[in-house]
Amino acid sequence: MKLRRSRTAPQAVGSDVRRPVLQLIRVNRTHGAGATEVVSLCDADLTVKAGEFVAIMGPSGSGKSTLLNLAGGLDVATAGEVLVEGADLGGMSVSERAVLRRRSIGYVFQDFNLLPALTAVENVSFPLELDGWSLRRAHAAARAVLDEVGVADLADRRPEDMSGGQAQRVAIARALVGARRLLLADEPTGALDSAAGTGILHVLRERADRGASVVMVTHEARFAAWADRTVFLRDGRVVDSTRPSDPADLLVGLAQ
Template sequence: MTAPVLQLHAATRVHGEGAREVVALRDANLTLLPGEFVAVMGSSGSGKSTLLHLAGGLDQPTAGSVTVEGTDLASLNATRLALLRRRSIGYVFQDFNLLPSLTAMENVTFPLELDGQPAHRARKAALALLRETGLADIADRRPDELSGGQAQRVAIARALIGARRLILADEPTGALDSATGAAVLELLRDRADRGAAVLMVTHEARFAAWADRTIFLRDGRIIDETGPSDPSSLLAETADTAR
């Protein structure tokens, strides 16, 4: 059998204590295989971003475990965790997280250069991704010279560069128009078809329809999942349940 890229086993994240305790995620079980594209939907505060943060090693579960390519993230020290994130995980943040002093090209090449790849090889890979995202002509601009949609596509190119086996995307189409959003989904779908595991948070059923399956969160729990045909029906069902 194919080994999972990502596994969450009874992953729980609690913030605060006593009267201030908030359970952001409770007993989440999730497995992503190579080549699988999974969408995550749910209302604000349902635990979607917490799920991504745990999957990407940006936060640690209070209970349960998170494993990436067979490695329990809790077993890694800070240096080894940073190395795994840099080499194996691509993350598209809602607020882009671009380095303001670097150009679009330099932001995309940064992970490869941190790993010691030659600058010319990193630039070649970055330029190919910037072309795919329609940004080759703004490669030398800095983040403050980009529109929100351009900055988001640069962040996506940075997440996809290199041999990333796990792609995590938090509302990757949020700052994009419909046509550009569809182009971004094509990129994510292509990476999954090439063997990466993709986990994407979205609030739009039309974008979730690109995924192999959609899971739905409510109050920190995974409550259901559906195939690629009708995530909108899942939204309707869970909305009726919540009333």
């Protein structure tokens, strides 16, 4: 897969490129109550600055997807604060969080979440159109980012006519389009072969280098090694954070 650099992708916003973009402060998320209570996150703290690429690792059920859902405003914390560029997501209405996601947060879902009735270019441009972009401008931006992730030829194809790997790259393009200052990716390479996965990591790394904050859940040490640091979760708690020089160091952290 040959990837191309987008000429329309956003540059870092503001003069202080190391400001916090995402902050989780003693965040708890529980479901149910009493005997049925399940703790998904417990006193989780995390700060991600502009231009930083953070990988999240941990065993199944450790709270990785819950953390991303809270960071993206898809869920709200039971206790604690989740701040995106200083704005408290817990104090926003559902519609206000939706506007913030459209304008500032790109989210790559594990199950892609593409709209089946829309083509690839329509799926990618849809958030921009909701935010008031003209159809022509939104489609141009969508085609540019589809080209960036290597699937420009799928622009007029619907999800049912794509392979899993193709659909995943379209979903990644949708997360990248527009002025996304925070990119959240839940296993973005899960449906991709090794070469395509490496290509997507190149794109995410480049976005971080240009000022976006990237948080990626992954179970693969070789992909986490692209990040500036790796945060480990276990039983809903942040148990370690490391800046490894070798993927083997990540396996040690994961085993702790």
